[in-house]
Amino acid sequence: MSAHAPSVAPAATDKPAGRPLSRGWFGGLAVLLVLAIVSVFTGVSDLSPVDFLTGTATDRQWLHLLASRVPRTVAVLLAGASLALSGLLMQLLVRNRFVEPGTVGTSESAGVGILIAVMVFPTAPLVVKMVIAIVTALIGTALFLRLVRSLPPKAPVVAVPLIGIMLAGVIAAGTTFVAYRFDLMQTIGIWMQGDFSGVLRGRYEMLWLLAGMGLLLWLFADRFTLASLGQDHARALGLSYKATLNLGLALVATSSAITLVVVGGIGFVGLVVPNLITLWRGDNLRRNIGWTALAGSGFVLVCDLMSRTLNAPYEVPVGTVSGVLGGIVFLGLLLTGRMRTQ
């Protein structure tokens, strides 16, 4: 080893694997689009792509396509990408691979907001309920962050998700207590359960806000990656660590609340997709955004297709399918020793 021997630096070229959007990614996108088309033409009433291409489709069929099938598929894609990206960002900022918004109290806090909205403003439009849910999700996430910060520095890795699960449990218990008292158990249950069957034109458009969240994530990607190196390294490089952390977790909380209000809770997407992606591609956020969004969309799309076909013409809730599929992948990661501790 001779660090002092000047060596010729190779030209700084970007490798294909280094670019955020590579040829492989566009291949993945093509597969996703095919799946999306399959999804659009899967369902109880019989729609065939041939009818639409040859122009023999009736007005009723057009209405069905544009008011129900396409919105549903778009909602699946947006929600899937957002869930996976939220999980990725949260794991990065909390520096723990075992967390996702659904297991640390963020979703449960948004549920508190939904309960408040249902009780106090039962007739308010969806956007009002969403704002309330975002506010409570922000508060719950801040509470989680506060608890994590008070952990001793040498606390074991599982302490962070454990605290999250405890916090989520306490919040959920409170929600259940109030909902039970006011006979709202079923209402809350419907809100919280992940389900795309209620997605219709006019009822899902707020999910496009998630695309805006994704854009913010892209803009601040380097700062978030830098923050993931920890407070000392971040501050040494002139990053305001706390502001970055707060911004990132606010993004996570807001996205989670939006998804929860529109489609409900879908577990394990935010846990397994980021773990698979970072295992493969590392922790550089900017490089992972494209693949994580793609994989999250694909995962939820497959879950939603299964939820519609497993027990047709009835639907299995998509959250149930994602829980089983995601759980299997998660256990697989654990049992093969691929879950990393940090």
Next chain:
Amino acid sequence: MILVSGVTKRYGKTAVVDDVSLQLPRGGVTAIVGANGAGKSTLLSMIARLLDSDAGSITVGDLDVATCDSRELARRLAILRQTNDLQSRLTVADLVGFGRFPHSGGRHTATDRAAIEQAISWMNLHDLRDRFLDEMSGGQRQRAFVAMVLAQDTEYLLLDEPLNNLDVAHAHAMLTTLRRAADELNKTVVIVVHDINYASCWADQIVAMKNGVIRAVGSPREIMRRPLLKDVFELDIEVVELRGHRIAHFYLPVPICANCNSANEACCLNRGVSEPVPLTLRPQVAS
């Protein structure tokens, strides 16, 4: 110039750094030495605004570290604290690239890329550039982090125990690189080292700390003296001259007196009455 005046850091009632004043001129390599808990790392962290001080002021050039813009300071001064705990899954090239954050904020310009390549080349990390940090040894990771602060391209370079985890060859290469950064690029390098002989042989100036205060500041020749080392480290260490450098022989067993079987100051050994006995011929073993 780094100017530290009357700086104090307390944890509870204990002052870890106690009313320290210090002047570090531009250029050269300064080594901070001292026993564990002497306050070396704390002082370094306060100079680099990673820790707030409880009293006193610190300026780096014309910047007051307590009030200046953090990113502005990051373009003048780089710090590397001990990195043993970090398990991030970034590639070496990514990590070194983050050294350019204070300058460009993430979008790398041609200048940034040149600085990154130079840093990777200085730390001889070409073969490792696409490896993930969490799949490397502690020493390799240490070199990657030093490359990151080199890429930051600052006038001041503060390194807390940069020789940690490094074998002798890599430690030697690291010191060569730091020396080169001071001599060729005119950087001001401040390091915390545990091995006083590295400080003696490679630094221009040594700062010796004990119990939160500075005991002595001077050239290696001035600091590497037996009574001073005994005061700072509370160990009687023989100092010898080797090719123009002073070497403290703290690896040797403390000599034992043949007469009184001890090595305290009152012993006849110190009065020149008897000769020290090597470890293998200690009286109790011989008899």
